[in-house]
Amino acid sequence: MKKNRKADIIVWGIVLGILFVLLLAYRLTAENGAYVQVRVAGTIQGQYTLGKDGTYEIAGKEQGKNLLVIKNGEAYIKEANCPDKLCVKQGSVRKVGESLICLPNEVVVEVIRDAVKDDAVDAVVK
Numbered sequence: 001m002k003k004n005r006k007a008d009i010i011v012w013g014i015v016l017g018i019l020f021v022l023l024l025a026y027r028l029t030a031e032n033g034a035y036v037q038v039r040v041a042g043t044i045q046g047q048y049t050l051g052k053d054g055t056y057e058i059a060g061k062e063q064g065k066n067l068l069v070i071k072n073g074e075a076y077i078k079e080a081n082c083p084d085k086l087c088v089k090q091g092s093v094r095k096v097g098e099s100l101i102c103l104p105n106e107v108v109v110e111v112i113r114d115a116v117k118d119d120a121v122d123a124v125v126k
Helices: 002-029
Strands: 035-040 043-049 054-059 065-071 074-080 099-102 107-112
Touching: 035 054, 035 065, 043 054, 043 065, 074 099, 074 107
Parallel strands: none
Antiparallel strands: 035 043, 035 107, 054 065, 065 074, 099 107
């Protein structure tokens, strides 16, 4: 019985060590974004630069409201009228691909590298 316990500790130690190395590698190599893109119910509602501090009210689904704050190159949701407030508790984002999500209001704020133009081509299909 003790051998199994010792083996379990070794395996968990190895798994946690690998996870730590992967997290560290991501943090060191992830690129800071230049913009955040706001989507409500899948539709782009706006894009804001991370280079300029500001506060923006986002009108979500069914009278939902989120208050997006951009400060010092990071974005976070300061206030929301959703019942669980999980989007407020998510903290701030600044790396490309990171996002803030408010499911009740159907709001997604994603960090992107470059601004997307409305008439830009998303994909080409042959």
